[in-house]
Amino acid sequence: MGDAETDGPAAVEPDAPQAQRPQAPSRRPRSAWLVSVLAAVLIAGGLAAVWLLRPPMTEASAPPPSPTRSATAAPRPTPTPTPTPTGFAANTAAYDVAALPQVNVFAVVPGLPVDDAAFTTPLPEQAVALGSGAPIWADPTAQPVAYLPHEFAYDGTAVPVVEEQEHWVRVLLTGRQAVPSQGNPAQVTGWLRKGDVQLAPSDASVVVSISARTIDIVRAGVAERIATDFGWGQDGTPTPLGRSFIMTTRVVPEYGYTRGYPIVYLSVQSPTLDGFGGADAAVVAFHYHDARSGPISNGCLRVDPTAITKLSELPLGTPVIVNP
Template sequence: MLWPSGGEEPEAEAPSPSQTASATPTPTPSPTPTGPPANTTSYEAGGLPRADVFGIHPELPVDDDPDAPTLGLTARAADVAGAPVFADPTGEPVAWLGQDQQFSGANVPVVEMDENWARVLLVGRHAAAGDGDPSQLSGWMRVADLELTPAEQSVHVDLEERTIEIATTTDDAESNEVVATDFALGTEATPTPVGRTFIMFEDVVESLAYTRGHPIVYLGVQSPTLAGYDGQSVAVTAFHYHDVRSGAISNGCIRVAPEAIEALAALPEGTPVYIS
């Protein structure tokens, strides 16, 4: 082989003892674990309350940073039996998230994560409106208990500008689609909740004539002022179609046009929704 100068490659000199000693590789230190230590205890649902839309969980914290973005991940219990939910990673579980459950809420956004633990948004309430804080609920789950998938889409609702955008982020590109430039929202007495939440599930409810057969997109957050609605023990916020869909006139739901509700209903469960 020739050196760039054009001459032949010189013969290598034998290394000195000191050079030989310095060539000994230095061991690579193990990475320092991040976050609370792992919990490897085996748990069963037992008498733990289900983290579903009807749940009241005073042990679980409300979301303490509702204006922050999520991590772009959706979590689901990896085991068909479900997985435990913790109020904090150092304690014992206080609720149980099923892999599949009635009215879903089984696919949830991750808002914080370290080596062993993920904090997720959850359906249910810390307390019903009038009895305490009904804001968006959160909880901790063990990373080992979860299936994690990228959340490529998110919904952004601006209550002042009356716009709804669906943002899509992939490895290759980012795009934003405006699906509504006007909608109806909650009144002063029954406001639309603000902050981050997520799509709980979608359903067509033929008995609700005002939807005209369009799907309802239920969210993981409930009314800040109503403990229940229409005889139900829940007051879930949702996107849905309505003939009258402009102004502050609803019980907190967001009433949209047909093309908007169809676009929103096409999004997967667990898609983050940001209402500002």
């Protein structure tokens, strides 16, 4: 047969060999698949075994929990409380003390109040006026009625404190509200501004008992008995009861009955005598006397040499309380 061209599509020649069809991919044997599955199971089981067989985690080895940030507000600063003023309000006004009556042993000042707590022990403190003197009030909400001098010839300027406030102190004073024939001559008191005085501790007091016939000097609550018998005022001229203080201590040679021992004068005066011995005052005192037992005096307290010596050693302003 030659190389002649044909007019149509070439016809299949029956005697030529047929072309091979592509083969489908071969399937994996079932046994191999089972092996893979078993291997995976064994690996997973091994991991589980490792997890189950690991040592338990103790509290110390446990990882700390992550801190949780709280929304707590910052603490507010505690405000400092403002102290509440106690007692009478402060008074900073200026006063001319020279225009006020002076409080001294001879003074009679109707505006001064009489002591209203006669048997109450004063505070362990005394006051002395600064400058030339300190104004005195009967009522701190009103105007001053007198002044306490810084110095006076017969003393009486160191005065015991009987009440203390933030701005004020109330003190015992010399002088009288009235003479006995015209009113109440008992122990007087007054208010002083703290800024006008110097305060100092007072560590002693004198306690007298007329009924027990005893006199004690008390220091820090400890009593020293200095007399077990003494003289006091007669019925017509009684010794004033209640609290007062040592005004001045001095030797008066003219009074022969004292035998040269000191006289310890008190701030309080006779409840029945306007004056005594020609003076415009009738001051009660401790002093020595040969006759010194029972109600025999004009109001003074008559003691022996030992007692008057100890009393004369006490500082001015020392409180004295005379009990019935």
